[in-house]
Amino acid sequence: MSSTFNFNFADEDIDIDENEQLASVTSSLSIACPASTVPSLTPQVHDLTGFVARLPHKLNYSTLNIPDTDAQIPKRELWDIKLQLMHEEDMDDVKEEDERTKEALNGVDDVIPGVYEGGFKTWECSIDLSRYLSTEISAGTLTFPARVAELGCGSALPSMHLLHQALVKGHSLSLTLQDYNASVLQHVTVPNMYLAWALSRAEEGGWEDEGEIDVTDEDKAAFLNDLEMKNVHITLLSGGWGEEMLGYMNPAPSVLLASETIYSPNSLPAFTDVLNGCCLLGGY
Ligand SMILES: C[S@@+](CC[C@H](N)C(=O)[O-])C[C@H]1O[C@@H](n2cnc3c(N)ncnc32)[C@H](O)[C@@H]1O
Numbered sequence: 001m002s003s004t005f006n007f008n009f010a011d012e013d014i015d016i017d018e019n020e021q022l023a024s025v026t027s028s029l030s031i032a033c034p035a036s037t038v039p040s041l042t043p044q045v046h047d048l049t050g051f052v053a054r055l056p057h058k059l060n061y062s063t064l065n066i067p068d069t070d071a072q073i074p075k076r077e078l079w080d081i082k083l084q085l086m087h088e089e090d091m092d093d094v095k096e097e098d099e100r101t102k103e104a105l106n107g108v109d110d111v112i113p114g115v116y117e118g119g120f121k122t123w124e125c126s127i128d129l130s131r132y133l134s135t136e137i138s139a140g141t142l143t144f145p146a147r148v149a150e151l152g153c154g155s156a157l158p159s160m161h162l163l164h165q166a167l168v169k170g171h172s173l174s175l176t177l178q179d180y181n182a183s184v185l186q187h188v189t190v191p192n193m194y195l196a197w198a199l200s201r202a203e204e205g206g207w208e209d210e211g212e213i214d215v216t217d218e219d220k221a222a223f224l225n226d227l228e229m230k231n232v233h234i235t236l237l238s239g240g241w242g243e244e245m246l247g248y249m250n251p252a253p254s255v256l257l258a259s260e261t262i263y264s265p266n267s268l269p270a271f272t273d274v275l276n277g278c279c280l281l282g283g284y
Pocket residue numbers: 040117118119120121122123124125126151152153154155156178179180181239240241258259260261267270
C-alpha cells in the first residue's frame with residue numbers, strides 16, 4: 001500500500017500573479033489516503049527569537065489580494081524557501097526532519113504521512129478562511145479575537161491577516177501557530193509573520209505587491225520589539241495533533257482556525273481530540 005499521496009494540484013503553489021488566483025488551483029481531496037497508522041512527531045514549542053535570528057538577509061514575496069475585501073496578505077515565495085533549504089547545512093533543533101522535508105519539497109508528493117504534511121505550500125482554503133475572517137470582522141459579526149490558534153497553519157494566511165490587523169489597529173493578540181513540521185514554522189510561517197509586520201509599517205501606497213525585502217539585524221530587533229510593545233504574543237508549536245498537544249493550548253483559544261487539515265481519515269481522531277479538548281479547556 002502506498003504511503004504517499006498527491007493532491008493533484010495543477011500548480012506547485014498558489015500562483016498569485018494570475019488574476020484568477022483561485023481558479024489556478026484545483027484540489028482533489030478524495031484521493032486514496034494511507035490506511036495504516038503513521039508515526040507522529042512529539043509536540044514541541046519553539047523559541048520565536050531563535051527562528052527570527054535565523055531569517056535570511058532577504059525574503060522574496062508576493063502579495064495576495066483577498067477577493068471581495070481590501071485585505072492584503074504577503075507570503076514568502078515557494079522558490080525562495082527551496083533556495084534557503086538548499087543552502088542550509090545545519091538547522092539545529094529541526095535537523096532530524098530536515099533531510100526528509102527537503103526531499104518532500106523537491107519531490108512529487110504534496111504530503112508524506114508522518115514525515116511532511118504539506119505546510120510549505122499555500123492551499124486554496126486558506127484564502128477562503130482569510131476572506132471569511134476579514135468579511136465577518138469588518139461587518140462586526142465577529143469580534144476581533146484575542147486568543148487564536150491555527151492548527152496545521154503552514155503559510156498561515158488567516159493568522160497573518162489577524163496579525164496584520166492587530167498590528168495596524170492596536171488589538172492585543174495571543175496567537176498559537178501549529179504545524180506538524182518545525183521547519184515549516186521556521187521557513188514559511190515566521191517569514192510570513194515578518195512580512196505581515198513589514199506591511200503593517202508600510203506607508204500608504206508604499207508596499208510593492210511583489211519583490212524582495214531586506215531583513216537586517218535592526219529589522220529583526222524592531223519586529224520582535226513591536227510585537228511586544230503591541231501586546232502580540234506568539235507561540236510556535238510543532239508536532240502531531242492529539243491529547244498531548246492540549247498541554248500547550250492552555251489557556252484555550254477563543255477561536256481555532258484550520259484550513260485544508262482534514263484530508264486524512266487517519267488523523268481525524270487526533271484532530272478532533274484537539275478541538276474537543278480546547279472546547280473543554282475553554283468551557284465552551
Ligand atoms: C495541506 S496542509 C495545509 C496548510 C495550510 N493550512 C494551508 O491551508 O495552506 C496541512 C497542514 O496540516 C498539518 N497537519 C496535517 N496532519 C497533521 C497531524 N497529524 N498533526 C499535526 N499537524 C498536521 C500540516 O502540518 C500542514 O500544515
